[in-house]
Amino acid sequence: MERNFTGKTVDDAIKAASEELGLSREDFTVEVLENPKSGFLGLGAKPAVIKVVYKNEVNAVEFVEDFLNGLMEKMGIMEYELKVTEPEEKSIRAELNGSELAALIRKRSEVIDAVQSMTALAMNRHIEEYYKISVDINSGRERNTARLENLAVKVAKQVQKTKRKVTLSSMNSAKRRVIHSKLQDFENIQYLTFTTPETDVDMAKMLKGIGQHIGASRGARAQTLSSEKRRRQKALRKRRLREQERLQKAAQR
Numbered sequence: 001m002e003r004n005f006t007g008k009t010v011d012d013a014i015k016a017a018s019e020e021l022g023l024s025r026e027d028f029t030v031e032v033l034e035n036p037k038s039g040f041l042g043l044g045a046k047p048a049v050i051k052v053v054y055k056n057e058v059n060a061v062e063f064v065e066d067f068l069n070g071l072m073e074k075m076g077i078m079e080y081e082l083k084v085t086e087p088e089e090k091s092i093r094a095e096l097n098g099s100e101l102a103a104l105i106r107k108r109s110e111v112i113d114a115v116q117s118m119t120a121l122a123m124n125r126h127i128e129e130y131y132k133i134s135v136d137i138n139s140g141r142e143r144n145t146a147r148l149e150n151l152a153v154k155v156a157k158q159v160q161k162t163k164r165k166v167t168l169s170s171m172n173s174a175k176r177r178v179i180h181s182k183l184q185d186f187e188n189i190q191y192l193t194f195t196t197p198e199t200d201v202d203m204a205k206m207l208k209g210i211g212q213h214i215g216a217s218r219g220a221r222a223q224t225l226s227s228e229k230r231r232r233q234k235a236l237r238k239r240r241l242r243e244q245e246r247l248q249k250a251a252q253r
Contacts (some may be wrong), residue, residue: 001128006047010035017052017082028054058127061086064094068135071115078100089098091132094119097229098138105140112144113172147179152182195204 005020007013010032018025027223031051039045065084072080080098087093104111116135123131156165171179183189 002051004049004051006049007049010048013048013050018068023054039246060131061090064092067119068094075150093133096137101137103138112140148175148178149182152179156183156186
């Protein structure tokens with residue numbers, strides 16, 4: 001693994017690398033990319049830049065344990081149980097349990113997702129090999145997965161029965177995967193995702209289906225799109241008529 005470091009001098013850059021990586025000088029090699037320049041009267045001065053190559057011997061399970069323990073400490077949570085395992089190669093699963101953690105899962109899985117993202121980012125920075133990371137708090141992720149699967153079943157049946165579109169609130173990619181996976185159990189159901197610049201996860205407005213859409217067929221999609229366009233045009237005409245009436249009344253006054 002390699003990283004670049006800077007310092008006022010080459011020795012300062014090497015010292016910075018040793019301290020940040022937690023390695024002794026003998027544990028990494030150094031290549032000087034740029035020598036320092038003092039400039040003229042301090043103007044145009046440039047630091048030394050070095051490339052450090054080192055062998056990454058960090059144990060993934062131990063790293064996740066240390067990171068999550070440190071995170072809990074910074075959050076002021078002292079009473080909890082942490083279990084980190086590697087059920088499959090290059091796959092880490094961390095489970096946090098405790099009464100003090102209950103507040104972290106009140107807003108569905110948003111906090112759990114945030115903790116998982118922070119853990120993954122930290123690992124990517126310190127461990128060269130890629131690991132798939134899953135973090136769960138008080139089994140909140142399992143409950144949310146079950147809730148999403150139940151929702152997918154309920155809405156899919158509703159779409160099949162009524163032949164009318166259903167719209168759900170926006171959701172992240174992990175939640176969409178749960179919905180999509182569960183919908184594979186249903187026939188004649190189409191699932192599409194639309195995005196917007198504001199959210200990157202649009203809610204369905206043009207096709208029968210779920211949040212991102214469950215539809216019946218391409219023919220149904222074309223029919224739905226056409227009826228949706230007519231509805232918008234009709235609403236626009238009504239707004240224009242109301243505006244004209246308002247202006248006429250204002251002129252008569």
